[in-house]
Amino acid sequence: MKDTKNENIIFADLYKNETDFLIKETEKKKYVEEFLKSKIPDGKKENWRKFNSKPIFRHKYKLGKKAELDFNTIKSMSFFNPDANRIVLINGFFNEKLSFRKNEEIILTSTKKAKIEYPEIFYSHFRKIKNNDKTFFDALNESFSQDGAFIFVPDNISVKEPIHILHFIISSNGNIFSQTENIIIAGKNSSLKIIHSYHSLSRDFSFNNGRTDIFAGKNSATEYYIFEGEGDTAAHINNINTEQEKNSYLKSNIVTFCGSTVRNNFKIKLNEEHAKTEIEGIYMPDKEQYIDNFVEISHLKSNCESKQLFKGVIDNRAISVFTGKVYVAPGAQKTNSEQSNKNLLLTDYAKAYSRPQLEIYADDVACSHGSTTGQLDDEALFYMRTRGIPEKQAKTMLTSAFLKDIIENISTESYKDYVNFLINGRLKGQNPETLCSVKLCPSCT
Amino acid sequence: MLSIQNLKAEIEGKEILKGINLEVKPGEVHAIMGPNGSGKSTLASVLAGRDIFKVTGGKVIFKGKNLLELSPEERSREGIFLAFQYPVEIPGVSITNFMRAALDQHRIHRGLEPMNASEFLRYMKEKKALVELDAKLEGRSVNVGFSGGEKKKNEVFQMAMLEPDLAILDETDSGLDIDALKVVANGVNKLKTKDNATIVITHYQRLLDYIVPDIIHVLYNGRIVKTGGKELALELEKHGYDEIKKQADKMF
Numbered sequence: 001m002k003d004t005k006n007e008n009i010i011f012a013d014l015y016k017n018e019t020d021f022l023i024k025e026t027e028k029k030k031y032v033e034e035f036l037k038s039k040i041p042d043g044k045k046e047n048w049r050k051f052n053s054k055p056i057f058r059h060k061y062k063l064g065k066k067a068e069l070d071f072n073t074i075k076s077m078s079f080f081n082p083d084a085n086r087i088v089l090i091n092g093f094f095n096e097k098l099s100f101r102k103n104e105e106i107i108l109t110s111t112k113k114a115k116i117e118y119p120e121i122f123y124s125h126f127r128k129i130k131n132n133d134k135t136f137f138d139a140l141n142e143s144f145s146q147d148g149a150f151i152f153v154p155d156n157i158s159v160k161e162p163i164h165i166l167h168f169i170i171s172s173n174g175n176i177f178s179q180t181e182n183i184i185i186a187g188k189n190s191s192l193k194i195i196h197s198y199h200s201l202s203r204d205f206s207f208n209n210g211r212t213d214i215f216a217g218k219n220s221a222t223e224y225y226i227f228e229g230e231g232d233t234a235a236h237i238n239n240i241n242t243e244q245e246k247n248s249y250l251k252s253n254i255v256t257f258c259g260s261t262v263r264n265n266f267k268i269k270l271n272e273e274h275a276k277t278e279i280e281g282i283y284m285p286d287k288e289q290y291i292d293n294f295v296e297i298s299h300l301k302s303n304c305e306s307k308q309l310f311k312g313v314i315d316n317r318a319i320s321v322f323t324g325k326v327y328v329a330p331g332a333q334k335t336n337s338e339q340s341n342k343n344l345l346l347t348d349y350a351k352a353y354s355r356p357q358l359e360i361y362a363d364d365v366a367c368s369h370g371s372t373t374g375q376l377d378d379e380a381l382f383y384m385r386t387r388g389i390p391e392k393q394a395k396t397m398l399t400s401a402f403l404k405d406i407i408e409n410i411s412t413e414s415y416k417d418y419v420n421f422l423i424n425g426r427l428k429g430q431n432p433e434t435l436c437s438v439k440l441c442p443s444c445t
Numbered sequence: 446m447l448s449i450q451n452l453k454a455e456i457e458g459k460e461i462l463k464g465i466n467l468e469v470k471p472g473e474v475h476a477i478m479g480p481n482g483s484g485k486s487t488l489a490s491v492l493a494g495r496d497i498f499k500v501t502g503g504k505v506i507f508k509g510k511n512l513l514e515l516s517p518e519e520r521s522r523e524g525i526f527l528a529f530q531y532p533v534e535i536p537g538v539s540i541t542n543f544m545r546a547a548l549d550q551h552r553i554h555r556g557l558e559p560m561n562a563s564e565f566l567r568y569m570k571e572k573k574a575l576v577e578l579d580a581k582l583e584g585r586s587v588n589v590g591f592s593g594g595e596k597k598k599n600e601v602f603q604m605a606m607l608e609p610d611l612a613i614l615d616e617t618d619s620g621l622d623i624d625a626l627k628v629v630a631n632g633v634n635k636l637k638t639k640d641n642a643t644i645v646i647t648h649y650q651r652l653l654d655y656i657v658p659d660i661i662h663v664l665y666n667g668r669i670v671k672t673g674g675k676e677l678a679l680e681l682e683k684h685g686y687d688e689i690k691k692q693a694d695k696m697f
Contacts (some may be wrong), residue, residue, distance in 0.1 A: 383533040
């Protein structure tokens with residue numbers, strides 16, 4: 001087995017001949033030194049319990065390169081709207097030709113270009129969200145990230161159609177490592193929806209180490225949908241950091257459909273009063289996949305609201321982990337926080353770990369949490385069968401009913417249909433790998 | 446139609462049915478009465494195919510087929526319907542989707558095309574009216590938020606939708622007030638034809654005022670200990686089960 005030190009050097013070496021990092025050249029040394037000292041989190045670290053990095057580092061990677069993609073491949077996705085704003089990233093790099101800006105009043109570009117073209121906006125947000133719990137993955141991204149999506153919606157602007165950020169992994173030969181640093185800024189009184197979807201068109205293994213920072217300005221309303229469907233041969237560490245100002249609303253929804261090892265790190269900060277955040281997630285690990293959702297919500301001021309609902313369907317020998325951490329700062333009175341995690345185990349070998357964690361330093365708060373893990377209801381299954389419904393179909397109906405409330409909360413119909421289609425396909429036993437491919441969509445010919 | 450011969454069944458090693466014999470012909474209404482714990486509901490469950498009960502002996506022939514070899518869904522499609530004593534709540538599955546999935550299977554089994562959406566909705570409306578189910582069903586999950594009476598009416602509604610050859614009503618009267626009881630009984634009576642049969646399982650004679658049986662069996666301690674005409678119900682109403690229990694205890 002290789003030791004941690006080696007992985008640090010191996011990954012630093014990937015960038016040996018690279019230039020154009022998002023950090024300034026003068027800061028490089030400091031960041032890289034920090035990275036070389038950083039540790040790969042293992043299951044012993046409190047926030048990473050059960051996490052196993054070995055499947056990620058079992059492979060050797062090449063750094064993902066800029067590549068082209070046929071527009072028709074993108075167009076074949078059932079929920080793709082060719083007339084809506086979009087940013088296309090291939091192997092972590094912005095593809096200007098495939099991207100499209102519809103609304104003139106918003107900035108829709110790459111982080112790399114934003115740094116040059118809009119330095120003021122860029123530098124007032126870049127790395128402004130502090131992370132006190134840096135791991136190897138955070139440091140790797142901070143030292144070497146080169147590109148990503150950059151979205152800025154100015155004050156008082158509403159963008160009706162969802163903005164689509166599409167990530168593709170394309171590889172002709174070999175395993176690909178890529179990382180992006182995305183920045184999304186919602187100005188005061190603005191509103192927007194984002195669908196951030198991850199796909200792999202490669203049979204080789206891939207490892208995506210991403211970071212997305214979201215700034216929700218005063219009175220803004222943001223819906224942020226994430227779809228992780230990179231397939232069986234992909235590892236994904238996805239760091240999402242958000243900060244919310246007064247009276248802002250942020251709804252996050254994450255569907256993790258497949259991935260060999262997936263860790264989603266949500267760090268949500270309610271910085272000012274009356275901020276409201278809702279986060280919902282569905283995860284469906286199969287085979288020997290591992291899907292880990294870590295959510296940390298910090299109530300830093302009074303009168304804020306947060307709601308977490310995560311549901312998992314765990315098949316075969318797969319493992320899921322959910323950690324829902326709620327921190328209520330001293331003085332953050334009238335905090336209202338709800339948390340619920342429900343898991344459905346489809347086999348005797350599937351495992352679900354559920355960890356609610358509350359850290360409360362105020363006395364006038366309402367914080368609830370609940371967690372259930374079980375199998376399909378035998379009574380319901382029998383009842384359905386006595387009406388003539390075959391066992392397999394009854395199971396599919398019950399499982400999809402289990403996930404229904406979260407799916408129903410997806411406000412973009414075409415995306416909701418896509419998620420429904422994939423979930424039902426999976427439950428009917430279709431190969432998840434092919435289902436994750438963009439080529440296999442309901443409307444494809 | 447149904448022939449039960451020396452049927453024995455147990456749960457977790459405990460014998461519940463100790464040799465049941467019963468013949469049901471088309472057009473007949475049978476009532477199975479008996480004190481609590483006599484095995485009435487177990488018999489219903491075993492006939493419907495609940496696998497927590499283990500059949501340890503005997504035979505059940507339904508329309509010439511060995512019923513015990515069939516899965517619950519196959520039994521349903523062959524024409525057996527169990528109205529549950531405690532209808533199960535299924536959050537997230539709408540009644541429309543539930544009934545549609547069930548009816549499609551029944552139609553395929555009979556060699557018919559599944560109904561299209563508008564045919565199905567019309568059919569559902571018709572059957573709802575027939576069994577006087579006035580609750581709005583569209584968009585509601587199966588049995589979720591239903592009152593006791595609505596749940597039982599919903600069972601009869603499902604029965605109307607699937608048109609079984611043999612309906613087994615397991616304690617359908619339990620938890621019903623007299624008005625709901627009348628509606629439920631009325632529905633069952635409307636569905637009665639000369640070709641189908643009904644087994645009514647009940648503890649009390651009350652339901653039998655409304656669904657009048659041809660034959661009454663008394664089940665006690667896993668066996669049918671007495672069979673008679675509808676006058677048997679009145680006798681039980683008057684004297685209770687004690688006399689029958691005493692006689693049976695002497696015999697076995």
